[in-house]
Amino acid sequence: MKRTGKLALGVLTAAAIAVGGVAAEKAAAADEEIFIPLTVYRTGPYAPNGIPIANGWRDYLKLLNARDGGINGVKIAYEECETRYDTKLGVECYEKLKNKGAKGAVVFNPLSTGISYQLIPKARVDEIPLHTMGYGRTAAADGSVFKWTFNFPATYWSQAAAFIRHIGNVEGGLENLDGKHIGLIYHNSPYGKEPIPTLETLSEQHGYELTTYPVDHPGQEQSATWLQIRRDRPDWLIMWGWGVMNQVAIKEAINIRYPMDHFIGVWWAGSEQDVEPAGAAAKGYKAGNFNGVGTDFAVLDDIVEHVYGGDMEAAKEEGLGTVLYNRGVANMLYDTEAIRTAMGKYGDKALSGKEVRWGLENLELTEARLEELGATGLVLPTRISCANHEGEGQIFVQQWDGEQWSKVTDWLEPFHDVVRPKVEAAAKTYAEENGLPVRDCSQEG
Amino acid sequence: MLYREAGQFKTTYGADQAIFPIPQDRWVVYAVIALAFVAVPSVANEYWLQAILIPALVFTLAAIGLNLLTGYCGQLSLGTGGFMACGAYATYKLSTAFPEMNILIVFLLSGIPAAAVGCLFGIPSLRIKGFYLAVATLAAQFFLVWLFNRVEWFYNYNPSGTITAPPRTMGGFMVTGPEATAEARYLVALGFVALFALLAKNLMRGRVGRAWMAIRDMDIAAEIIGIRPLTTKLAAFAVSSYVCGVAGALYFAIYLGSVETAAFDISVSFLVLFMVIIGGLGSILGSILGAFFITVVPILLTNVPEALGLPIGVALAKQLENIVFGAMIVFFLIVEPHGLARLWQIAKEKLRRWPFPY
Numbered sequence: 005m006k007r008t009g010k011l012a013l014g015v016l017t018a019a020a021i022a023v024g025g026v027a028a029e030k031a032a033a034a035d036e037e038i039f040i041p042l043t044v045y046r047t048g049p050y051a052p053n054g055i056p057i058a059n060g061w062r063d064y065l066k067l068l069n070a071r072d073g074g075i076n077g078v079k080i081a082y083e084e085c086e087t088r089y090d091t092k093l094g095v096e097c098y099e100k101l102k103n104k105g106a107k108g109a110v111v112f113n114p115l116s117t118g119i120s121y122q123l124i125p126k127a128r129v130d131e132i133p134l135h136t137m138g139y140g141r142t143a144a145a146d147g148s149v150f151k152w153t154f155n156f157p158a159t160y161w162s163q164a165a166a167f168i169r170h171i172g173n174v175e176g177g178l179e180n181l182d183g184k185h186i187g188l189i190y191h192n193s194p195y196g197k198e199p200i201p202t203l204e205t206l207s208e209q210h211g212y213e214l215t216t217y218p219v220d221h222p223g224q225e226q227s228a229t230w231l232q233i234r235r236d237r238p239d240w241l242i243m244w245g246w247g248v249m250n251q252v253a254i255k256e257a258i259n260i261r262y263p264m265d266h267f268i269g270v271w272w273a274g275s276e277q278d279v280e281p282a283g284a285a286a287k288g289y290k291a292g293n294f295n296g297v298g299t300d301f302a303v304l305d306d307i308v309e310h311v312y313g314g315d316m317e318a319a320k321e322e323g324l325g326t327v328l329y330n331r332g333v334a335n336m337l338y339d340t341e342a343i344r345t346a347m348g349k350y351g352d353k354a355l356s357g358k359e360v361r362w363g364l365e366n367l368e369l370t371e372a373r374l375e376e377l378g379a380t381g382l383v384l385p386t387r388i389s390c391a392n393h394e395g396e397g398q399i400f401v402q403q404w405d406g407e408q409w410s411k412v413t414d415w416l417e418p419f420h421d422v423v424r425p426k427v428e429a430a431a432k433t434y435a436e437e438n439g440l441p442v443r444d445c446s447q448e449g
Numbered sequence: 450m451l452y453r454e455a456g457q458f459k460t461t462y463g464a465d466q467a468i469f470p471i472p473q474d475r476w477v478v479y480a481v482i483a484l485a486f487v488a489v490p491s492v493a494n495e496y497w498l499q500a501i502l503i504p505a506l507v508f509t510l511a512a513i514g515l516n517l518l519t520g521y522c523g524q525l526s527l528g529t530g531g532f533m534a535c536g537a538y539a540t541y542k543l544s545t546a547f548p549e550m551n552i553l554i555v556f557l558l559s560g561i562p563a564a565a566v567g568c569l570f571g572i573p574s575l576r577i578k579g580f581y582l583a584v585a586t587l588a589a590q591f592f593l594v595w596l597f598n599r600v601e602w603f604y605n606y607n608p609s610g611t612i613t614a615p616p617r618t619m620g621g622f623m624v625t626g627p628e629a630t631a632e633a634r635y636l637v638a639l640g641f642v643a644l645f646a647l648l649a650k651n652l653m654r655g656r657v658g659r660a661w662m663a664i665r666d667m668d669i670a671a672e673i674i675g676i677r678p679l680t681t682k683l684a685a686f687a688v689s690s691y692v693c694g695v696a697g698a699l700y701f702a703i704y705l706g707s708v709e710t711a712a713f714d715i716s717v718s719f720l721v722l723f724m725v726i727i728g729g730l731g732s733i734l735g736s737i738l739g740a741f742f743i744t745v746v747p748i749l750l751t752n753v754p755e756a757l758g759l760p761i762g763v764a765l766a767k768q769l770e771n772i773v774f775g776a777m778i779v780f781f782l783i784v785e786p787h788g789l790a791r792l793w794q795i796a797k798e799k800l801r802r803w804p805f806p807y
Contacts, residue, residue, distance in 0.1 A: 044763065046762070046764030046767070047767045055764075084762070086751070086764060086767040091711075091712060092712075095499070095500065096748060099500040100496055100500065103495075121707050122705060122707060126706070129627045129628055193710075194611045197609060197610055198608070200608070220595075430608065433607075437613070438613070438615065
């Protein structure tokens with residue numbers, strides 16, 4: 005017995021040494037390729053949401069490599085790293101992947117608000133841009149402070165504002181919001197607290213009453229909260245939830261017979277995974293979104309053809325056409341177009357993170373370009389600038405008909421006059437707290 | 450062979466009472482310390498320092514803290530995450546309120562609120578023991594995390610509720626904040642671990658430690674020979690929580706840089722408890738081994754399939770890691786229920802009797 009113990013210890017040490025050695029060897033072997041790290045979560049409690057996004061990422065990059073031979077002829081290398089939606093593992097993945105490839109990682113998509121908060125200061129020092137697409141720190145929309153972080157196409161604050169606009173539209177005008185009662189049920193974490201300041205400011209302007217209902221992580225137990233909602237009966241209910249919290253909340257809403265078409269989820273509470281457990285009973289439930297739903301896009305046809313060899317069934321198994329898969333495709337489309345933009349300036353070769361940051365900041369996706377990419381309607385035309393890292397900030401509201409999501413509103417304009425000053429104030433505070441310089445955007449080329 | 454003690458004579462009481470009475474042991478420890486302080490930072494790359502060694506060191510400190518309480522004093526605690534959170538939030542409040550205060554002093558002061566809270570939640574230990582005490586300390590875990598999430602003063606009223614370590618220097622070197630190099634942060638963490646390991650070791654060899662162990666082994670007997678359970682148990686809670694608080698401060702300021710309360714949830718408490726159990730209850734070496742085992746081995750296992758060139762996806766690799774790691778924990782506990790430290794002790798005994806071990 006004792007001898008086996010020692011033996012095991014020996015084997016373990018040897019394995020550890022071997023792993024360290026081989027890993028170092030591999031990093032040196034990469035040639036002239038663009039390296040995009042993919043921090044995914046295919047395991048752990050949030051895997052149902054993480055898998056379709058990761059598949060969308062992977063498939064779009066595969067498509068570019070298979071159909072076009074990469075971006076402008078430069079092959080894309082990518083590597084997945086499993087984070088389990090855990091901040092500590094996310095940091096480990098970041099450290100592991102940041103120096104891979106010919107010139108290091110060109111852009112990180114942390115895919116978790118927690119990991120984003122970790123990486124925002126680090127990425128600035130390492131000169132690798134972050135694209136926190138619709139999550140992370142809202143203040144990063146102000147590019148004069150957050151030079152290395154981009155959160156287009158929209159932020160949580162824009163989304164909250166767009167929800168109020170939607171509610172106003174349904175109620176027959178923003179003036180009718182006066183005296184209405186809006187509830188916010190949120191994940192009690194930095195992520196869930198994001199919309200509160202925006203909703204509070206808008207409630208002062210438009211006269212609705214706001215009540216907040218925090219739900220503690222992970223949100224499996226919400227009966228007390230819903231008892232309170234049942235008592236208060238808010239006219240509208242907005243949800244800032246994530247993972248299992250969404251499914252439970254939707255079921256609870258059905259249980260108290262809350263009118264589902266007055267219940268709006270954040271874009272992380274608006275995927276098939278969130279409503280399917282409740283199925284047809286969730287009919288009418290609404291959610292925000294910033295990427296097109298369904299399979300009716302030329303780019304998705306290309307993925308089926310080039311990545312799955314025309315096998316639609318196999319592609320659908322991997323999530324093609326679902327909300328989160330399409331979001332993954334949209335995400336990589338943005339990033340690769342930014343790389344293409346950067347190549348316009350620096351040439352068609354492997355780029356560094358610094359060069360791709362320029363590409364992200366000067367990204368301009370026109371209607372015509374989206375048409376070429378076969379992504380009309382998948383994302384909105386977007387223009388990023390030094391001052392504005394959020395883009396247009398427009399979203400739409402989709403509704404669950406019991407079987408699938410469909411877009412029920414036009415793209416909604418957030419209240420830029422309300423959101424933007426708040427973004428700038430928050431960015432200013434952040435800059436002061438952390439002693440960061442503020443760029444003068446009129447000087448940037 | 451390595452442990453031939455023949456001819457080694459001790460001529461003073463001091464030599465006989467040294468922490469490492471055998472010179473060979475002493476040399477090994479000196480060598481390890483020199484290696485850790487000099488060789489590692491000059492050889493290891495940023496990935497090793499930032500992703501592997503710094504978290505391992507921070508958890509070592511937390512494990513030492515919990516081991517003082519659970520391993521030496523016999524009080525089972527599940528509040529480690531909460532006490533660490535106390536240290537982290539104290540660091541944030543102190544360093545933002547007094548920006549000119551040396552960060553080293555901030556870290557040392559941060560343990561004090563944690564110690565106070567630990568004392569408070571240690572009071573039930575006078576009445577209840579074992580699993581029941583674990584449940585009582587669980588209350589600390591949930592209450593503290595809730596408190597830091599709920600009361601906005603703790604995170605200076607910022608809308609996101611995340612605390613970020615401000616950039617601070619120590620002796621001219623940046624040690625917190627994003628500009629701090631991994632080497633500087635590693636050395637600070639290592640310094641704290643070395644300091645507290647030495648203090649803990651000495652504390653345990655003295656009157657205080659013996660009193661704690663007496664309480665652990667049989668509290669009624671300890672009371673009869675004149676050890677006051679009230680002060681002894683509360684002192685154990687205070688010292689343990691202090692060390693855990695400093696570990697929390699390092700976890701926040703040195704390792705992660707910015708945290709939210711979710712970083713201190715119940716899983717952290719369990720993790721530290723597992724480190725102590727696997728490493729060895731009542732052993733400082735055990736705390737170090739346990740913390741390194743639990744933080745480093747999973748990372749190595751994740752990298753095994755990739756290093757071997759096996760074409761399996763990251764998800765499968767992660768599941769395999771869980772399976773293998775779980776099996777390893779079971780294996781080590783079967784081979785030696787008293788932890789990795791005991792395994793090392795047995796190996797040492799054998800080496801002393803080599804080539805005729807029995």
